[in-house]
Amino acid sequence: MRKNILFALLALLIASAAPAQTLVDIATNATDPSNLADSEPSIAVNPTNPQQIAVVTFSEGWTFGGTRGPMWVSNDGGTTWSKNFVLTAPTAGSGGPGDQKLAYSATGTLYVAELGLGVAVPRCFIYRPSGPNWISGAAYGDDQPMMESSGGTRLSPWLNFGVSPEQSTSERTTDDGVTVAQAGIGSTAFPNRTTRIAVGPTGAVYVIYKTRQGVSGQFETATFRVVRSTDAGVTWNTPGVAVHPGTVQTWFTSSWGNAKNGGKIGRARSSDGWIAVNPTTGAIWVVYCNRDASTFGQIYAAMSTDGGNTWSAPVRVTDGTHNSAYPEVAVAANGTVGVMYIDYDDSGAQTMYTHRLARSFNNGATWNRTALQSLTTQALSNGVNGFLWGDYEGLTAAGNTFLGVFTGQSIGRAVVQFDPIFYRVSAAPPVAIQVPAPPSFEPSCLGDKQPGTLKVCNTGAADLVITSITSSNPEFTIVSPSGGFPVTVSHDFCFPFTVIFTPTGVGVRTTTLAILSNDPSVPTLTVQATAVAGAGSLGLAPDELYPPTVIRSVGACQSSRPLVVSNKGTCNLTITNVAIGGTNAGDFSLSGLPVLPITLEPGHAVGSGDLEAVFSPTAVARERIAQATVTFVSDPATGTTSSQSSALCAEGVRTGARVLVTLGGVPMPEVHEIELKRLHGGWFGFAREVDEVKKAPLQTVTPTPGTACAFLQFHREYGAVSNSGQLVPGVYKLKIEAIIGGKEVRKATWFNVDTCGFDGTIVVDF
Amino acid sequence: MARSATALLGLIALLVLSWAAFDGQPPLGAVGAAAPSGDASKLIDMLRDPLLWGPEKSAVLDSVPAFAQAGETQIEILPHRVVGRHKYKKSGEAEQPASRALNAMKTLPRMRVQVATPQEGAQPHTLGSVSAVAFPDDRTFRVGTPDREARYIASNVRIDQVEQRFGKAEKVTTEVIDDGTDRRPIELKLYHFAKDAIIVVTADYNSDPRTVDRVLLNTKAVTQAIF
Numbered sequence: 006m007r008k009n010i011l012f013a014l015l016a017l018l019i020a021s022a023a024p025a026q027t028l029v030d031i032a033t034n035a036t037d038p039s040n041l042a043d044s045e046p047s048i049a050v051n052p053t054n055p056q057q058i059a060v061v062t063f064s065e066g067w068t069f070g071g072t073r074g075p076m077w078v079s080n081d082g083g084t085t086w087s088k089n090f091v092l093t094a095p096t097a098g099s100g101g102p103g104d105q106k107l108a109y110s111a112t113g114t115l116y117v118a119e120l121g122l123g124v125a126v127p128r129c130f131i132y133r134p135s136g137p138n139w140i141s142g143a144a145y146g147d148d149q150p151m152m153e154s155s156g157g158t159r160l161s162p163w164l165n166f167g168v169s170p171e172q173s174t175s176e177r178t179t180d181d182g183v184t185v186a187q188a189g190i191g192s193t194a195f196p197n198r199t200t201r202i203a204v205g206p207t208g209a210v211y212v213i214y215k216t217r218q219g220v221s222g223q224f225e226t227a228t229f230r231v232v233r234s235t236d237a238g239v240t241w242n243t244p245g246v247a248v249h250p251g252t253v254q255t256w257f258t259s260s261w262g263n264a265k266n267g268g269k270i271g272r273a274r275s276s277d278g279w280i281a282v283n284p285t286t287g288a289i290w291v292v293y294c295n296r297d298a299s300t301f302g303q304i305y306a307a308m309s310t311d312g313g314n315t316w317s318a319p320v321r322v323t324d325g326t327h328n329s330a331y332p333e334v335a336v337a338a339n340g341t342v343g344v345m346y347i348d349y350d351d352s353g354a355q356t357m358y359t360h361r362l363a364r365s366f367n368n369g370a371t372w373n374r375t376a377l378q379s380l381t382t383q384a385l386s387n388g389v390n391g392f393l394w395g396d397y398e399g400l401t402a403a404g405n406t407f408l409g410v411f412t413g414q415s416i417g418r419a420v421v422q423f424d425p426i427f428y429r430v431s432a433a434p435p436v437a438i439q440v441p442a443p444p445s446f447e448p449s450c451l452g453d454k455q456p457g458t459l460k461v462c463n464t465g466a467a468d469l470v471i472t473s474i475t476s477s478n479p480e481f482t483i484v485s486p487s488g489g490f491p492v493t494v495s496h497d498f499c500f501p502f503t504v505i506f507t508p509t510g511v512g513v514r515t516t517t518l519a520i521l522s523n524d525p526s527v528p529t530l531t532v533q534a535t536a537v538a539g540a541g542s543l544g545l546a547p548d549e550l551y552p553p554t555v556i557r558s559v560g561a562c563q564s565s566r567p568l569v570v571s572n573k574g575t576c577n578l579t580i581t582n583v584a585i586g587g588t589n590a591g592d593f594s595l596s597g598l599p600v601l602p603i604t605l606e607p608g609h610a611v612g613s614g615d616l617e618a619v620f621s622p623t624a625v626a627r628e629r630i631a632q633a634t635v636t637f638v639s640d641p642a643t644g645t646t647s648s649q650s651s652a653l654c655a656e657g658v659r660t661g662a663r664v665l666v667t668l669g670g671v672p673m674p675e676v677h678e679i680e681l682k683r684l685h686g687g688w689f690g691f692a693r694e695v696d697e698v699k700k701a702p703l704q705t706v707t708p709t710p711g712t713a714c715a716f717l718q719f720h721r722e723y724g725a726v727s728n729s730g731q732l733v734p735g736v737y738k739l740k741i742e743a744i745i746g747g748k749e750v751r752k753a754t755w756f757n758v759d760t761c762g763f764d765g766t767i768v769v770d771f
Numbered sequence: 772m773a774r775s776a777t778a779l780l781g782l783i784a785l786l787v788l789s790w791a792a793f794d795g796q797p798p799l800g801a802v803g804a805a806a807p808s809g810d811a812s813k814l815i816d817m818l819r820d821p822l823l824w825g826p827e828k829s830a831v832l833d834s835v836p837a838f839a840q841a842g843e844t845q846i847e848i849l850p851h852r853v854v855g856r857h858k859y860k861k862s863g864e865a866e867q868p869a870s871r872a873l874n875a876m877k878t879l880p881r882m883r884v885q886v887a888t889p890q891e892g893a894q895p896h897t898l899g900s901v902s903a904v905a906f907p908d909d910r911t912f913r914v915g916t917p918d919r920e921a922r923y924i925a926s927n928v929r930i931d932q933v934e935q936r937f938g939k940a941e942k943v944t945t946e947v948i949d950d951g952t953d954r955r956p957i958e959l960k961l962y963h964f965a966k967d968a969i970i971v972v973t974a975d976y977n978s979d980p981r982t983v984d985r986v987l988l989n990t991k992a993v994t995q996a997i998f
Contacts, residue, residue, distance in 0.1 A: 039980050041980060045955060071978075122955065123907050148953055148954055164953070274953060392949075
């Protein structure tokens with residue numbers, strides 16, 4: 006019973022200590038029967054098939070003409086691994102790989118740089134595929150060959166111990182290593198070390214290295230610099246640009262860690278720098294070691310967005326509490342930066358070494374650190390003291406995933422030992438809030454409640470918890486979800502919040518929606534939302550001018566003008582009243598007026614267009630004026646009404662006519678004689694003179710300002726203000742005599758006057 | 772008296788064991804020689820047994836006195852080369868002792884105890900040129916031979932077979948060779964026999980890390996035992 010409880014407690018302890026990432030022991034009892042240490046792992050992911058991953062570690066060796074060296078391969082994204090003996094020994098004297106790094110080309114061909122153990126310099130080789138195996142090219146170089154491809158060129162920087170001071174050197178080949186050419190690329194002012202390479206999305210090549218400027222204890226004064234080549238390694242901007250101000254104190258020790266109580270240590274002489282390029286933007290990231298005010302060796306990062314010409318202020322990746330080293334950096338497609346490193350804690354009886362992965366989702370402003378695995382070397386059966394995991398390990402990115410390999414504690418092996426441990430970690434932030442678009446609203450009307458959808462998404466890996474959403478404008482309100490707040494959104498999901506737009510004013514309405522969540526990078530996300538609120542709009546002609554209209558006393562005479570009361574807006578319009586007012590309101594009346602109030606839809610008119618204002622004058626007068634006033638609801642939310650008027654102007658006359666004489670269309674100043682005769686017996690009856698005037702001047706009537714009345718000109722009128730004698734109904738002959746060019750000329754015209762007739766548009770033109 | 776008797780019995784037992792180890796035949800060339808000590812006997816056994824050695828074994832063993840004259844207390848026998856264990860930082864430093872060794876090769880003493888089989892004895896008895904050579908394991912210079920076609924130690928023999936034949940190693944130590952660059956260090960496991968007179972070594976980089984990678988011989992012990 007006690008044993009069971011202990012087991013349960015142990016299981017609980019293990020479970021609580023387990024990292025969030027899934028770790029896969031690449032080696033198995035079957036594939037690693039000799040329980041090798043599998044140190045200094047390197048990893049590469051096929052860009053054309055991200056499920057295919059290759060890893061090399063210090064596992065078995067090779068023999069010339071015999072056994073080939075191993076390469077670990079996974080074809081299922083790292084879930085399972087096979088150990089393929091495919092690396093052909095380069096020369097007779099070599100017993101196995103000494104240093105190695107692999108990399109896929111952009112087209113998916115895997116290349117490996119290998120140092121042949123037991124071989125005198127030159128001792129490095131670029132391996133290319135040959136059938137199912139890989140074979141070496143020409144020998145070159147000395148120490149720590151790296152590997153990358155820039156287009157069809159393979160590049161392998163290495164450190165040249167054969168010159169003084171030691172110099173970072175780059176090898177390039179355009180025939181996959183069959184022939185190679187080298188160039189010294191590091192500063193010659195100090196010895197170089199830690200030569201690492203990265204290639205950007207446009208093929209630009211970057212190499213980081215350090216200049217060693219004096220060892221003191223376990224640290225040395227150094228400057229990390231980056232050199233660039235934009236022609237696939239033909240030329241370089243040697244010695245490059247320092248990635249930090251001044252110098253740093255970086256590791257240079259053969260005893261990194263604490264070997265107390267039978268423990269083991271690593272070495273950290275070139276375990277202090279790495280470089281990677283953002284595959285999307287081309288921004289360059291470097292990481293390096295620096296002992297800072299914390300007194301611990303720490304990991305720092307810096308970024309360049311101009312091809313390495315200038316560098317951002319370095320930021321510390323680690324937390325300043327433990328000695329840290331062995332940094333590798335990778336950048337995911339979404340810009341997330343991943344840094345793998347090791348720290349150790351020697352405060353206990355046994356030194357605890359921990360592999361960690363730090364991720365920054367905000368260009369280095371903050372770092373999210375995760376322990377991948379912790380171990381004490383006493384518990385492990387193998388591991389070369391002084392070289393536990395090698396000088397470097399493997400970290401890369403494929404899309405938005407980090408894939409790494411480190412030499413850590415075996416998992417599920419019969420013998421607990423150092424093994425290559427693979428992991429993949431999302432580059433998506435743990436919690437990442439995203440609003441793809443602000444909510445959209447259909448055009449609304451005052452008083453409406455128009456819904457819109459606010460989609461809040463979680464592009465992170467963990468749950469997004471939305472605490473609240475508030476709106477700066479009360480016209481926009483967020484409908485609390487059925488379960489209320491907080492709302493939890495799983496990764497890769499969106500939650501559709503409903504936002505109600507209730508306009509209280511017309512026009513473009515805006516609000517700021519503040520979304521509070523557990524996203525550490527954006528604890529309050531603000532979203533600007535806009536909506537358009539419309540209203541009914543009264544359409545009313547400003548003026549109505551009537552033709553001269555015969556007064557009521559003569560007959561049932563009247564004139565009508567359509568009174569168009571319409572809705573020119575985008576929302577309904579309520580008309581509450583239409584009325585005639587003004588000085589001569591009694592002369593006017595409305596016809597076709599429906600029962601009010603009435604609601605007009607957009608584009609509609611009161612009375613469907615039949616509404617008219619009728620003028621039926623009671624007096625002969627030049628100007629009879631009134632206003633048709635329309636009252637409507639201008640603010641549906643409050644019911645507030647407004648009024649708008651249309652001016653009416655009309656002329657009261659008796660039966661008659663008005664004559665204007667023009668010369669070439671221009672009113673003549675004076676007409677020699679105007680004679681009017683009535684034809685008795687119809688159009689062909691005899692004529693009897695009704696009126697005759699000589700030297701009739703041009704008369705002009707100017708309207709009263711502010712009225713709808715019109716400008717008027719004539720030479721003679723009958724039944725109107727200037728000559729109120731009416732013409733009895735009948736047919737009339739009008740004879741005009743004018744003096745034009747000193748000669749008298751005549752013209753005649755006929756017109757008819759009926760009971761309510763007044764012809765105000767008789768124009769005689771010469 | 773009792774102590775003397777015990778010592779005498781022990782000596783007799785040792786002689787019997789040594790005799791038995793040589794298949795009941797007296798050691799070749801041992802006529803008239805003093806009986807070897809237990810360690811020497813073990814050493815002789817291991818030198819004689821073909822398990823450990825390649826066809827060119829005789830060339831190596833014949834040259835041991837020459838290396839000793841060059842100041843080497845231990846020689847390192849790899850599959851295709853032989854080097855002294857003394858490390859020189861510069862080539863020039865190794866040239867003089869190499870020259871001494873080369874001269875000594877011209878007047879090598881005859882073995883007092885024959886350890887080569889007739890077939891092994893038929894192979895060339897010289898290492899050829901001994902000079903100051905660069906030794907890739909640690910980037911030092913050694914007195915020794917460059918890599919050549921010869922095969923000095925047996926192929927694919929495992930330390931398990933060695934211990935099965937000669938008993939468990941008296942001790943096992945580890946040596947990590949770091950050449951000062953950032954090349955992977957080499958981890959050697961040293962299996963000590965005959966009070967360090969012969970050390971059988973495995974290396975971690977081999978396809979089978981329990982394969983014998985090299986053999987170390989104490990030049991003084993070997994010289995005393997077989998010359």
